[in-house]
Amino acid sequence: MDRAKSEMMLKKAAEEARAGLAEGGIPIGAALFDSAGTLLGSGHNRRVQEGDPSAHAETDAFRRAGRQRSYRDKIMVTTLAPCWYCSGLIRQFGIGAVVVGESVNFRGGIDWLRENGVEVLDLQSEDCIELLRKFIDAHPAVWREDIGEE
Numbered sequence: 001m002d003r004a005k006s007e008m009m010l011k012k013a014a015e016e017a018r019a020g021l022a023e024g025g026i027p028i029g030a031a032l033f034d035s036a037g038t039l040l041g042s043g044h045n046r047r048v049q050e051g052d053p054s055a056h057a058e059t060d061a062f063r064r065a066g067r068q069r070s071y072r073d074k075i076m077v078t079t080l081a082p083c084w085y086c087s088g089l090i091r092q093f094g095i096g097a098v099v100v101g102e103s104v105n106f107r108g109g110i111d112w113l114r115e116n117g118v119e120v121l122d123l124q125s126e127d128c129i130e131l132l133r134k135f136i137d138a139h140p141a142v143w144r145e146d147i148g149e150e
Contacts, residue, residue, distance in 0.1 A: 041065030081108030101128030
């Protein structure tokens with residue numbers, strides 16, 4: 001994957017993460033693009049806002065993109081490494097590539113995706129790392145709930 005193109009696409013996911021934070025939610029954003037870089041849908045984590053434990057950023061972006069004939073040539077861009085739930089969505093629908101803003105705060109299913117043929121580019125964006133780190137420091141209980149830890 002082209003790093004410069006991936007960084008441009010990450011800007012949309014980061015915009016969504018900031019929107020989620022402004023709504024009082026967890027600052028994780030995602031966007032689904034086609035191989036040409038056309039935005040198909042974007043979204044953010046809405047678990048807190050909607051009281052819905054399945055309202056993860058990748059799921060929100062996927063739903064907003066609508067039905068696609070195939071997902072093999074699609075690129076899921078997310079500010080944080082996908083959790084197991086979202087990694088399962090990526091595998092279930094055969095999304096071919098994932099751009100990750102960061103995996104410092106949470107490693108998620110990156111290795112599992114790679115082991116199963118998904119191309120993963122981890123950008124280690126300092127902006128993404130810092131945005132989520134500040135949230136985790138301020139709201140540790142909400143964060144632990146989001147990642148399924150007691």
